[in-house]
Every structure is written in C-alpha cells, then in structure tokens.
Amino acid sequence: MSDNKTVQDSCQEKSEADRVVRFLFEDSAVRGVWVNLQKSCADMLALKACSPASGILLGESVAAAVLLSCTVKLQGRVAIQARGDGALKLLVAESTQDAAVRGVINLDAGVAAKNMPPLQQLIGNGYLAVTLLPDEGESYQGIVPLQGARLQDCLADYFALSEQLPTALWLVSDGERAAGLMLQAMPTINREDAGWQHLHVLANTITNEELLSLPCESLLHRLFHQETVRIFDAEPVLFQCTCSDSRSRHALAVLGRDELHKLFMEQPDVTIDCQFCGAQYHYKENDMADILGESSTSLH
Ligand SMILES: [Zn+2]
Incomplete structure (x- = not known):
C-alpha cells in the first residue's frame, strides 16, 4: 500500500x-x-x-x-x-x-x-x-x-x-x-x-x-x-556572527561620556573582543566623539 x-x-x-x-x-x-x-x-x-x-x-x-x-x-x-x-x-x-x-x-x-x-x-x-x-x-x-x-x-x-x-x-x-x-x-x-x-x-x-x-x-x-x-x-x-564595529561602538556609548573618558585615560587602546567569533574591535580616544554620536561627520 x-x-x-x-x-x-x-x-x-x-x-x-x-x-x-x-x-x-x-x-x-x-x-x-x-x-x-x-x-x-x-x-x-x-x-x-x-x-x-x-x-x-x-x-x-x-x-x-x-x-x-x-x-x-x-x-x-x-x-x-x-x-x-x-x-x-x-x-x-x-x-x-x-x-x-x-x-x-x-x-x-x-x-x-x-x-x-x-x-x-x-x-x-x-x-x-x-x-x-x-x-x-x-x-x-x-x-x-x-x-x-x-x-x-x-x-x-x-x-x-x-x-x-x-x-x-x-x-x-x-x-x-x-x-x-x-x-x-x-x-x-x-x-x-x-x-x-x-x-x-x-x-x-x-x-x-x-x-x-x-x-x-x-x-x-x-x-x-x-x-x-x-x-x-x-x-x-x-x-555567522552578528558582531560589528557599530555594535561595539554602541556598547561603548552606553557607558556614557564620563565613564568612556575614564576608560580611554586608563587604556589608550580600548579593545572589544567578540566572545563568539574572536573578532577584535579597536578604539582610540579620538573615536570618542563618533562613539557618542557627537561627531559632525558621523553618518549614524
Ligand atoms: Zn563576533
């Protein structure tokens, strides 16, 4: 059948x-x-x-x-x-x-x-x-x-x-x-x-x-x-990892201006490691304005 x-x-x-x-x-x-x-x-x-x-x-x-x-x-x-x-x-x-x-x-x-x-x-x-x-x-x-x-x-x-x-x-x-x-x-x-x-x-x-x-x-x-x-x-x-530069910047931005400033004072090169895929995202103090969305050249 x-x-x-x-x-x-x-x-x-x-x-x-x-x-x-x-x-x-x-x-x-x-x-x-x-x-x-x-x-x-x-x-x-x-x-x-x-x-x-x-x-x-x-x-x-x-x-x-x-x-x-x-x-x-x-x-x-x-x-x-x-x-x-x-x-x-x-x-x-x-x-x-x-x-x-x-x-x-x-x-x-x-x-x-x-x-x-x-x-x-x-x-x-x-x-x-x-x-x-x-x-x-x-x-x-x-x-x-x-x-x-x-x-x-x-x-x-x-x-x-x-x-x-x-x-x-x-x-x-x-x-x-x-x-x-x-x-x-x-x-x-x-x-x-x-x-x-x-x-x-x-x-x-x-x-x-x-x-x-x-x-x-x-x-x-x-x-x-x-x-x-x-x-x-x-x-x-x-x-496929969903990590990205913009997500990493966002993670830093939520710290707020003061905390972020303190962080860059302590570590001139701030690295965000993705625990999922091992990708690394690097930021310096002069990225701060962009991270906080204060840069006039920012496209975000
Ligand atoms: Zn990743």
Missing part, C-alpha cells in the same frame, strides 16, 4: 546538511521543525578549543535556538543562555530569524561527554533562560525550569508553562554535528488531545543516530508514514 504523505516542496535528500525545515500535519493541529547543523556547527566549534562535552552541549543548544527561532514571530535573535557557579559557567547559543547561528560555552574540561550530569547540576547556582532579542525594542527573558535532566526536557517544560503550548523537542549532537526536531501543538488543542499524544508517541521512537543522520524527509517518513505531512521549503543554516 502506498503511503499518503504529500510532499509539497520536498527537500533535496542529498543536500540536507545545514538546513532547517518546517512541516505541519494536515490532520492534526500540530506543526514541527527539523534542523541539521554540520558545517555551521563545525565552523562555530573550530574557533574554540572545545572539549567533547562542550561541543555536544553547545551543538544541542544551537540546534534548539534555531528550532525556537522558528516558533516566535520576531525580527531579531533568540538566545538560550545559562550562567552558573557549577561546571557550566556560561552558555550562550543564538539564532537569528534567518538561522544564522553563533554560540559560546565555558564548561569545565573535566566534564565527560558520556553520561553528562543533569543541567541543574552542571549549572549549580544560576539559571537557564530563553531570551528574545528583537532588532528594535526591548529584549524579553524567560527563565527555564531546570527539572528536566537534559536541555530538551527543560525547554519542553518552558513552553508548557510560558506559552501553554504542548511542545516536545529532541536534540542531539556528537560534538561535531547537531540536529533537532520539535513538535508543537497549535493553541486550539491541549496536551490531552489524542492527535497530539499520538504524534508525540510516534516521534518519541526516534533514535539519536536517526536524528543526526537521516535527511528530513526520510526521518518524517520513518516516524509518521501514516500521517499526511506537509513539508515546506528547506532554509539554510549558517554560522
């Missing part, structure tokens, strides 16, 4: 690396996103001396950031951030609306990649947050509960609490590549909905190897071959 899957805009099976694909179930009020990161993940990790555990945690976090960026209506960036006094001091994984990703992690080198401790233990006293960073206007930060052992469980709890939308995520990384799958119910149904529960059970049969290796269409067919799934155009994912 042939299956009844309609593939509206099928993704190319061969060039599925570094792609994000949205899909929806025609007969249930459930939508989904799939993401695969290969070169984007490798490029990001190549800039840092990452332990295997760091690579895995950062890879999964960046995959999650892309999935989240597909579910919020926002012109800007979505960030997953953790800070703490445990083995995980800092984690930032960001994705723009166009799936340009970047990330940084500070995890003790002693943490083994196998049987990683639960996130709460890794963070210690600290927090995990989802932050929406619109290009214009105020950012919004939501604290993620840390009951779940893994990031995917914590984020599912976050959606259930904050958006009241049944959501499930599967994240995987081998420290070089990363992938993720997310299912989310539409606001019209709740977690008791039989359609949602059915799809959740099916998706839960996914293995890490399948998620990391299978092309989107094959994976959806493997999980949901009796469902009618509409698959949308794949979009590229790439590693």
Whole structure:
C-alpha cells in the first residue's frame, strides 16, 4: 500500500546538511521543525578549543535556538543562555530569524561527554533562560525550569508553562554535528488531545543516530508514514556572527561620556573582543566623539 504523505516542496535528500525545515500535519493541529547543523556547527566549534562535552552541549543548544527561532514571530535573535557557579559557567547559543547561528560555552574540561550530569547540576547556582532579542525594542527573558535532566526536557517544560503550548523537542549532537526536531501543538488543542499524544508517541521512537543522520524527509517518513505531512521549503543554516564595529561602538556609548573618558585615560587602546567569533574591535580616544554620536561627520 502506498503511503499518503504529500510532499509539497520536498527537500533535496542529498543536500540536507545545514538546513532547517518546517512541516505541519494536515490532520492534526500540530506543526514541527527539523534542523541539521554540520558545517555551521563545525565552523562555530573550530574557533574554540572545545572539549567533547562542550561541543555536544553547545551543538544541542544551537540546534534548539534555531528550532525556537522558528516558533516566535520576531525580527531579531533568540538566545538560550545559562550562567552558573557549577561546571557550566556560561552558555550562550543564538539564532537569528534567518538561522544564522553563533554560540559560546565555558564548561569545565573535566566534564565527560558520556553520561553528562543533569543541567541543574552542571549549572549549580544560576539559571537557564530563553531570551528574545528583537532588532528594535526591548529584549524579553524567560527563565527555564531546570527539572528536566537534559536541555530538551527543560525547554519542553518552558513552553508548557510560558506559552501553554504542548511542545516536545529532541536534540542531539556528537560534538561535531547537531540536529533537532520539535513538535508543537497549535493553541486550539491541549496536551490531552489524542492527535497530539499520538504524534508525540510516534516521534518519541526516534533514535539519536536517526536524528543526526537521516535527511528530513526520510526521518518524517520513518516516524509518521501514516500521517499526511506537509513539508515546506528547506532554509539554510549558517554560522555567522552578528558582531560589528557599530555594535561595539554602541556598547561603548552606553557607558556614557564620563565613564568612556575614564576608560580611554586608563587604556589608550580600548579593545572589544567578540566572545563568539574572536573578532577584535579597536578604539582610540579620538573615536570618542563618533562613539557618542557627537561627531559632525558621523553618518549614524
Ligand atoms: Zn563576533
């Protein structure tokens, strides 16, 4: 018997690396996103001396950031951030609306990649947050509960609490590549909905190897071959830092005239290091007027 899957805009099976694909179930009020990161993940990790555990945690976090960026209506960036006094001091994984990703992690080198401790233990006293960073206007930060052992469980709890939308995520990384799958119910149904529960059970049969290796269409067919799934155009994912000279100048400008003056008195050459990509931006005292927007020649 042939299956009844309609593939509206099928993704190319061969060039599925570094792609994000949205899909929806025609007969249930459930939508989904799939993401695969290969070169984007490798490029990001190549800039840092990452332990295997760091690579895995950062890879999964960046995959999650892309999935989240597909579910919020926002012109800007979505960030997953953790800070703490445990083995995980800092984690930032960001994705723009166009799936340009970047990330940084500070995890003790002693943490083994196998049987990683639960996130709460890794963070210690600290927090995990989802932050929406619109290009214009105020950012919004939501604290993620840390009951779940893994990031995917914590984020599912976050959606259930904050958006009241049944959501499930599967994240995987081998420290070089990363992938993720997310299912989310539409606001019209709740977690008791039989359609949602059915799809959740099916998706839960996914293995890490399948998620990391299978092309989107094959994976959806493997999980949901009796469902009618509409698959949308794949979009590229790439590693790209959003740092720039003008953002660095803005960061200095918020210090205010007096603090900035003091800074240049102490350090004639002020350097701003981008923690994500390693780029350096240098400023001297005679840049001050321009930084503060007081220069008549400024184009800003
Ligand atoms: Zn940068």
